[in-house]
Amino acid sequence: MPTPRGRSGAxxxxxxxxxxxxxxxxxxxxxxxxxxxxxxxxxxxxxxRVIDIVKAAGVAKxxxxxxxxxxxxxxxxxxxxxxxxxxxxQAGAIDPDAxxxxxxxxxxxxxxxxxxxxxxxxxxxxxxSLDPRLRSLLQPGSEVHTSxxxxxxxxxxxxxxxxxxxxxxxxxxxxxxxxxxxHLHRTGRIDLSVGELADFTAxxxxxxxxxxxxxxxxxEGRDLRRGPGRGAGPPRRAELPSRRAAR
Numbered sequence: 299m300p301t302p303r304g305r306s307g308a309x310x311x312x313x314x315x316x317x318x319x320x321x322x323x324x325x326x327x328x329x330x331x332x333x334x335x336x337x338x339x340x341x342x343x344x345x346x347r348v349i350d351i352v353k354a355a356g357v358a359k360x361x362x363x364x365x366x367x368x369x370x371x372x373x374x375x376x377x378x379x380x381x382x383x384x385x386x387x388q389a390g391a392i393d394p395d396a397x398x399x400x401x402x403x404x405x406x407x408x409x410x411x412x413x414x415x416x417x418x419x420x421x422x423x424x425x426x427s428l429d430p431r432l433r434s435l436l437q438p439g440s441e442v443h444t445s446x447x448x449x450x451x452x453x454x455x456x457x458x459x460x461x462x463x464x465x466x467x468x469x470x471x472x473x474x475x476x477x478x479x480x481h482l483h484r485t486g487r488i489d490l491s492v493g494e495l496a497d498f499t500a501x502x503x504x505x506x507x508x509x510x511x512x513x514x515x516x517x518e519g520r521d522l523r524r525g526p527g528r529g530a531g532p533p534r535r536a537e538l539p540s541r542r543a544a545r
Contacts, residue, residue, distance in 0.1 A: 414492030
């Protein structure tokens with residue numbers, strides 16, 4: 299029985315090896331990705347056809363299948379590219395010599411700013427996350443973000459800066475706060491600039507995680523002698539039973 303083959307000529311369901319592209323080839327491929335991103339955000343994944351993408355990109359349909367197996371492959375590459383760019387933004391914002399809680403603050407600020415700058419694409423991801431097939435492509439990004447965050451949380455717990463709780467649960471809380479506040483902002487339910495929202499979310503996370511007011515003040519770069527700053531600070535360490543004490 300012959301093996302079913304996709305439009306590119308490869309066996310159906312087989313992932314193509316990355317092609318070595320010339321500069322012109324990279325530009326054409328990026329034009330297809332840019333066109334697809336705009337159309338996906340405007341129409342949704344299901345309502346966007348390959349023919350629509352190639353017309354918007356100004357390339358032949360055959361060229362599309364030179365670079366991509368199908369429309370889902372374009373979606374997967376877009377998700378991967380956004381995920382990679384977000385990690386670059388986070389890495390550029392985080393000072394490796396800063397304290398763990400301060401690194402978390404810096405990462406949260408960078409994440410909110412990035413999501414705000416790419417709000418149309420994230421709105422599209424929100425909508426398509428309901429599709430089980432596409433959700434499986436979106437989920438790994440959240441898992442990587444949570445894993446990265448948990449490593450900073452563990453370091454903060456060891457340093458006595460962060461409450462002694464399950465670091466993965468705390469990391470889920472951080473990632474959830476960033477995602478939910480950004481979603482509310484995208485949907486017009488938060489009337490702040492992206493910069494103001496980034497600052498608020500970072501303070502919210504710091505004060506939710508901090509073991510005491512001193513740790514929060516250090517992460518926020520404020521002097522305790524000048525008062526607690528905007529918003530209520532976290533409880534003192536004495537008020538926080540640790541996991542070890544609870545056991």
